[in-house]
Amino acid sequence: MTSITPSFDHEILLSLLQHHYQLSGTLKPLASYCDQNLLLTTEQHEFVIKVSNSAEKETELAMQNEAMQHLAVKGIPVPQALENNVGLQITPIKDNQHNQFYLRVLTFLPGNFYAQISAENTSPKLWQNLGEFMSQVTVGLSDFQHPGAFRFFDWDLAHGYAICQEKKPLLPEEQRVIVEYFLNLYQAHAAPLLAKLPRSVIHNDANDHNLLVNDITSPQIITGLIDFGDMVYSHTINELAITAAYALMAQQDPINTLKCVVAGFNKRYPLNDEEFEVLIYLICLRLCTSVCNAAKAIKEQPDNKYLLVSVEPAWHLLKLFKQHNFFALTCQLKVACDINPDTGKSKQAIKSYREKHLGKTLSLSFKEPLKIVRGQGAYLYDEQGNAYLDMVNNVCHVGHCHPKVVAAGQAQMAKLNTNTRFLHDNLVDYAEKLLATMPEPLSVCMFVNSGSEANELAFRLAKNFTGSQQLLTVDGAYHGNTNACINASPYKFDGPGGEGAPKYVHKVMLPDPYRGSFQTSDKLAGKAYAQDILRVINELAQQNKKPGMFICESLQGVAGQIIMPDGYLEAAYQYVRDAGGVCIADEVQVGFGRVGTNMWAFETQNVVPDIVTLGKPIGNGHPMAAVITTQEIADAFVTGMEYFNTFGGNPVSCAIGMAVLEVIEQEQLKENALKTGHYLKQQLIVLRQEFDVIGDVRGLGLFIGVELVLDRENKTPATELTAKLVEFVKAKHIILSTEGPYYNVLKIKPPIVFNRNDADKFVAALREGLCELS
Structure with a gap:
């Protein structure tokens, strides 16, 4: 039904009021969204005159009247509907075009509007009272039922997600992206809990134009609630979400305001776990609904200034909430309500169970382990x-x-x-997008579940193609936790519990410009390090053997965050290929734009591998990995034995992998890694000038190592100090770890959304720790 906003002449309305209610006086227009509202002043009283729009149903107006009466009986200050001269609270009237509307006369509540208060005059006492007042309304309506409440309504948060999806195309691109961010969060975290939430009839519109206060300059209590036009049967928690959304607007410290409102509400209406869990998402959904509904309404009524009242403050709040983790905020709300945020097992109980039932080799970080339960962006909680x-x-x-x-x-x-074994678009769509990031002739994808599995498959591919099992690996390297990967990892087979290199595995010199034999990063050093590969190749030749494969991380990780000299891989690959072997680039830790300048770290060495292994970042935490190779090597793997992987390349993994690639591209994260990584590295170099204990700062993009030494001349590893620094910055709420054979290298490999503010926070903590500890 088309909605017509009434626009009765004042003289006609006065005539109708005299005829139906025996009321006379003067009329003054009041602001309204889609009705005609006026203030009637008689000789003795004031009344609010409401003429509903033509789409308003009589049963919904009756619901409002009965709800106000229901609350008034319980002592809650709300307007009351007057009866006309035939004993009815609703009077049908028609305009000159014979459109029917409904007229009501409501008692006038004295007081000042919450909207009239300046932000500096609000206070924690007022916010808490607001929460308490609205919880009274909520409890008061908990036993109220009416058929008019069971309706579809654009402002019902139960339908907010769908409403926003429908109307967000009306927003400019920049604003639409913000709304989509919150809709995704809502769908992931709040939507699954909706079925568990209590429902009731709610007022649904406790905005600052519907709330009355005792005073403008020093308000302390809410004195009344008006406008029941948005009433609906919905999730009870929506009442608090809407109340809070409006209360936060224009506040200097919205989070503190939110704590006070929620604490007040929780006094009369104790929230359950699910209601706490969804509250922040619902507040943001209400803000998104406001801006999306406004976008549509403004397009239809560009001259209606009332529609713009809440839009700008809503955008400001959405941008603020985008900077916060909702779980952390929820914990703060629980604390404000004197509730312990953690309802799970104690850290000691978890630790004890791990030690007894999950194997004693399952390690933990830090002397006092952290219990981590949430994550967002570059932060854990x-x-x-x-x-x-x-x-x-x-x-x-x-x-x-x-x-x-x-x-x-x-x-x-x-x-x-x-x-x-079934055809599905996701597999080929993802493979196509992933391969498009690779140089020719890398054109075949094989999907697996982990970096270890990817490297193991790479070894099989190389052996089938070359006919040789002989494997060359860089000293200090780590390539995974399967048997084949452990055998290819000096970090493991030369470390505690290791059994040394198998006969078919041959270590080559680590190309380390800081501690190695050639301590520069130029091409001469690169070629000099690569000569050690020729040594192994010649030794194999004397045994009538040839290298089957050479595996090398494109940047050395566990060996100490090493940036290899220019030209190392170029020379190394040439030597291996000339001897009949293939070259495997292990990009499990360093791929997908981490280096900043390129998508793949091997590109920084100006080479194209024969096989590339991918893992870790490929699924952003989802267990997936891939092997990329040439058509020739892939064809050689066709020996009659089927290769099948139950989970590799499944539709869910491919959808996730596709999303990761899209986010890297859309959010320009490769570029962020370059800019932020450069900034952080420069700040660390400045720090090196302040502290002699910093022997070296090295890195590409957001792959950075800081090596600590007791003296720069002898490069004696500062292992103990490094361990203390890790614990120090942990106390500053920064998670750091170490690499290298002496565990004296600070490992810096954050999520590549890591930004300049994060970098400043880290450098400040590191400087403080170095001052105190060194």
């Missing part, structure tokens, strides 16, 4: 909602729990997940 800047997690590449990646996985998981 403990059970109390405390944020920790994550400097080492190169798995959650585009940020912990990126909403687009989460949404892609959820959406596909709800449709289908099966193996690759």
Whole structure:
């Protein structure tokens, strides 16, 4: 039904009021969204005259009248509807075009509008009272039922997600991206809990133009609530979400305001766990609904200034909430309500169980381990909602729990997940997009589940193609946790519990410009290090053997965050290929734009490998990996033995992998890694000038190592100091780790959403730690 906004002449309305209510006086227009509202002043009283729009149903108006009466009986200050001369509270009237409307006369509540208060005159006492007042309304309506409340309504948050999806195309691109961010969060975290939330009839519109206060200059209490036109049967928590959304607008410290409102509300209406969990998402959904509904209304009524009242403050709040982790905020709200945020097992109980039942080799970080329960962007959060800047997690590449990646996985998981023996678009679509990032002739994808599995498959491919099992690996390298990968990893087979290199595995010199034999980063040093590969090749030749494969991380990780000299891989690859071997680039830790200048770290060495292995960042935490190779090598693998992987390349993994690539591209994260990494490296170089204990700062993009030494001349490893620094910055809520054979290299491999503010925070903590410890 088309909605017609009434526009009765004042003289006609006065005539109708005299006829139906025996009321006379003067009329003054009041602001309204889609009705005609006026203030009637008689000789003795004031009344609010409401003429509903033509689409308003009589049953819904009756609901409002009965709800106000219901609340008034319970002592809650709300308007009351007057009866006309035939005993009815609703009077049908028609305009000159014979359109029917409904007329009501409501008692006038004295007081000042909350909207009239300047932000500096609000206070925690007022915010808490607002929460308490609206909880009274909520409890008061908990036993109220009416058929008019069961309706579809654009402002019902239960339909907010769908409403925003429908109307967000009306927003400019920049604003639409913001709305989509919150819709993805809502769908991932709040939507699954909706079925558990209590429902009731709610007022649904406790905005600052509907709330009355005792005073403008020093307000302390809410004195009344008006306008019941948005009433609906919905999730009860929506009442608090809407109240809070409006209360936060224009506040200097919206989070503190939110704590006070929620604490007040919780006094009369104790929130359950699910209601706490969804509250922030619902507040943001209300803000998104406001801007989306306004976008449509403004397009239809460009001259209606009332529609713009809440839009700008809503955008400001959305941008503010985008900077916060909702779990951390929820924990703060629980603390404000004197509730312990953590409802899980204690850290000691978890630790004890791990030690007894999960194997004693399952290690933990830090002397006092952290219980981490959430993640967002470059931050992890403990059970109390405390944020920790994550400097080492190169798995959650585009940020912990990126909403687009989460949404892609959820959406596909709800449709289908099966193996690759069936045809599915996701497999070929993802392979096509992934291969498009690779140089020729790398044109064949094989999907697996982990970096270890990828390297193991790469070894099989190389052996089949070359006919040789002989494997060359760089000293100090780590390539995975399967038997074949352990055998290819000096970091493991030469380390504690290791059994040394198998006969078919041959170590070559680590090309380390800081501690190695050739301590420069130029091409001469690169070629000099590569000569050690010729040594192994010649030794094999004397045994009538040839190299089957050479595996090398494109940047050396566990060996100490090493940036190899220019030309190393160029020369190394040439030597290996001339001897009949193939070259494997292990990009499991360093791929997908981490180096900043390129998508793949091997490109910084001006080479094209024969096989590339991918893992960790490929799925942003989802277990997937890939092997990329040439058609020739892939064809040689066709021996009659089928290669099949139950989970590799499944539709869910491919959807997630596609989302990761899209986020890297859309959010320009490769470029961010370059800019932020350069900035951080420069700040660390400045720090090196202040502290002699910093022997070297090296890195590309957001792959950086800081090596600590007791003296720069002898480069004696500062192992103990490095361990203390890790614990020191942990106390500053920064997660850091070490690399290298002496564990004296600070490992810096954060999610590549890591930004300049994060860099400043880390450098400040590191400077403080060096001052105190060194």
